[in-house]
Amino acid sequence: MEMKSASDSLAALGHTTRLAIFRLLVQAGPDGVNAGLICDKLELAPPTLSFHLAHLSRVGLIRGRQEGRFIFYAADYAAMDALLAFLTDNCCQGAQCLPTAAAPLKRRRTAATR
Amino acid sequence: MEMKSASDSLAALGHTTRLAIFRLLVQAGPDGVNAGLICDKLELAPPTLSFHLAHLSRVGLIRGRQEGRFIFYAADYAAMDALLAFLTDNCCQGAQCLPTAAAPLKRRRTAATR
């Protein structure tokens, strides 16, 4: 993952409304949730929700699939995994970074290690 | 971790310059790097760097410690860990979220599980 793509994703999550949407979808699972239901659960005006869903989609953190009149949005778990990997990549060069843990933060799977 | 604090941290990382600074510090290890050196490595104007360091400090992702005329900044690994935990918390309710993996994204240690 490149710096720009990672920072775009992080910026997308760096807003309480979008973070709430994303977590809702992460916890909802791969089937996703339709836009109207997200509106209700988070009490958002439809245009506001649409704006944020478009933002999250644009950076690749979520995906929408049309089903009849509904659009179901689901988290892109692979994108989230890649983002977490980017953050902890090459963490602390093997030194002990977390005092309470025995070992450094685990390096997550990356394109190179898959 | 609360929603607001998490989104503040993510927003802080959602900027190429700050993300570059943070990764530099994550990879540098617990001893940290002094501000001037960060300036040189990332080719930033001192006030610009200072602005971003203040931002990252304010949200708790990094810490500075004075040492003579220098201020060494280091990543706060515990804060990063908590942030990653927040994102994957209660991920996909046990369903399989990553098609290539056998199991869902691991739930990281949280205050509740420590």
Added chain:
DNA sequence: TCCATATTTCAAGTATTGTAGAAATAAGCG
């Protein structure tokens, strides 16, 4: 004390982003 160096604060201009009403599009149903 005076100077050089390290870093921050101030100030001001520019640019970007978030919100929500109104209107538009799209899909299914009678």
Added chain:
DNA sequence: CGCTTATTTCTACAATACTTGAAATATGGA
């Protein structure tokens, strides 16, 4: 076809964030 529902696009305003020159602060050394 016309109606209802689901969602998005358009528009315009308000608010916030980024950058950098200039000035200020602080630390150590001559």
